[in-house]
Amino acid sequence: MILSSLELKNFRNYVHERIEFNTEQNIISGRNAQGKTNLLEAIYLLCITRSFRTRIEKELCNFESDECTLKGEFVLGNGNKRTIIFYYQKKDGKQFSVNKKKVEKFSSHIGQFPVVISSPEAYxxxxxxxxxxxxxxxxxxxxxxxxxxxxxxxxxxxxxxxxxxxxxxxxxxxxxxxxxxxxxxxxxxxxxxxxxxxxxxxxxxxxxxxxxxxxxxxxxxxxxxxxxxxxxxxxxxxxxxxxxxxxxxxxxxxxxxxxxxxxxxxxxxxxxxxxxxxxxxxxxGQHKTVLISLMISEFELIKNKLNETPVILVDDLYSEIDPKREERIMEFLLQLGQLFITTTNEISSLKDKRINRTAKYFQIESGKIRYVK
Ligand SMILES: Nc1ncnc2c1ncn2[C@@H]1O[C@H](COP(=O)(O)OP(=O)(O)OP(=O)(O)O)[C@@H](O)[C@H]1O
Ligand SMILES: [Mg+2]
Structure with a gap:
């Protein structure tokens, strides 16, 4: 499964952004507190119907707004397209739709759009x-x-x-x-x-x-x-x-x-x-290595059982691991599926890391996302 685009309206520190993703690697760089984890949270939420950071959903709306919307365009392994919309309003709570059809039971959504995550904040x-x-x-x-x-x-x-x-x-x-x-x-x-x-x-x-x-x-x-x-x-x-x-x-x-x-x-x-x-x-470093290994194992398992490739979210990949481990982890990740990796490293310093040439780079600053060539 691939996430081809994402639109965020009044979600966390984003006012209105629309992003087209690469089908393989997406590297998202930004300093602390700019919105990197918020972006992964948005993707995860569309797939799982819940945030990995909070149960209090009104926190998801921008401080200035009483409602927020996410729209993700997905392409399944069989080529079928699915547009998932998440809409939250402080008064009435959350709603999901898939290809404009309202999701009546959130539990029926889970497992249809598989995702795995490794984030210090996810767990x-x-x-x-x-x-x-x-x-x-x-x-x-x-x-x-x-x-x-x-x-x-x-x-x-x-x-x-x-x-x-x-x-x-x-x-x-x-x-x-x-x-x-x-x-x-x-x-x-x-x-x-x-x-x-x-x-x-x-x-x-x-x-x-x-x-x-x-x-x-x-x-x-x-x-x-x-x-x-x-x-x-x-x-x-x-x-x-x-x-x-x-x-x-x-x-x-x-x-x-x-x-x-x-x-x-x-x-x-x-x-x-x-x-x-x-x-x-x-x-x-051991904790981090276990976390990433867990995510990769989870990916393999879900892929085999569901016959659908999960999207992979890795928050803050480059911290706490030595260059050797980092290289091996990248080797693994690159062959899995669509990747979303966030990092506080500067994009210019990432060029010599093991990332495919086809990777797309994004810079996040205060909830504004810029595509970097
Ligand atoms: N509901 C909200 N409305 C507006 N801003 C918010 C909301 N929730 C969080 N933020 C802001 O988003 C920022 C944090 O974003 P995020 O957690 O994505 O940072 P990050 O880029 O992952 O940083 P780090 O590298 O430290 O992990 C903070 O400045 C926080 O105040
Ligand atoms: Mg973060």
Whole structure:
């Protein structure tokens, strides 16, 4: 899939810009706070229906405006054209349309316009709390498997009900036990399916990731990746049994804490480089290398499953990695698909980097985008 043009109206620090992109590489240069990440955010939003930076959508409108619009013209792998429009109004919220047809259910949009991103702001994936890693795996699995997304939605709906019962201090423990009963079955059912999906995904993904990481990192480094859950099992039955048992034994803790203490909403993904926990011991370059390897692995996986090439957004590529790694990363990226790379480096200093001659360069200054020859 290719994004051929993008129009932004009152989006973040853009007033009105229209950009024609290159079908291969697009290098976007600009100093800090000029609008580079905002531009990637706009592309991501058109594909995923949500921002990767905020849940508060009114932040997307320019400070001076109550509404904002994005229009992206996409060409799918089969040559079909799709125009996606995002329109947000502070009063009524957001709307999407594809080829002028209103998108009724945002979930049906996800996975149709695949995108992968590596951005320090998209996920504090390797440094942040477990919730960041769950968000990563959930968004990726939702793009390739819509059923997974529905299961997840259902799980969180049940969890919310359950937590509101547990958190209600007016109930006695007997009452709570009774009220929870009808929710437990669904919780274990949906929760177990999510855990199984995530575990089998990690098994498949681990090898791709490991392979890419070892090709990019120029030193002898081995990356390991596991799914961390109290609820372990090889089959759905095993997981359900373990889940049931743990739910039973954590009854007391749940009542004390007033919330559901085990389940996929508490699980984590663990990265280790040479058997050391990355989150605790990783260097900045290692974190960056893992982030880029994750994005490339995600790209491969989505491309294979969906038969559509995701667009690739790389925010701030050239910081924190040494020239050797940078060269290898570029070698990889150049053969993938349509690339959008932002950098604070000057365009003139990029000419000797490994970028294809066909690349298109853009300069961003205070929300104004200029094409540079
Ligand atoms: N809703 C908004 N309206 C107007 N300006 C905004 C809005 N949201 C963010 N900005 C401005 O956009 C700028 C940040 O843009 P962005 O995050 O894209 O910077 P960047 O070019 O990626 O910088 P860096 O290199 O530091 O990452 C800031 O100056 C911020 O004030
Ligand atoms: Mg930025």
């Amino acid at each position: 504090n994936l390797t440094t942040g709390p477990p919730a960041e890693r769950r968000k990563f795996i959930d968004i990726m699995l939702s793009q390739i498997n819509i059923q997974y997304m529905y299961q997840l939605q259902e799980y969180y709906r049940i969890l919310k009900q359950r937590n509101s019962i547990l958190g209600n201090r007016r109930y006695s423990s007997n009452q709570i036990t009774k009220l929870l009963e009808p929710w437990n079955l669904g919780l274990v059912e949906k929760g177990s399916q999510i855990i199984l999906e995530r575990m089998s995904f990690v098994e498949e993904f681990k090898n791709i990731l490991r392979n890419i990481y070892s090709q990019i990192s120029t030193t002898e480094e081995e990356l390991n990746f596991t799914y961390g859950s109290k609820i372990q099992g090889k089959t759905l039955e095993e997981i359900k049994n373990r889940y049931d048992a743990l739910l039973e034994s954590s009854k007391r803790a749940e009542m004390e804490q007033g919330t559901t203490t085990i389940g996929p909403h508490r699980d984590d993904l663990v990265f280790e480089v040479n058997e050391n926990n990355l989150r605790k011991f990783g260097s900045r």
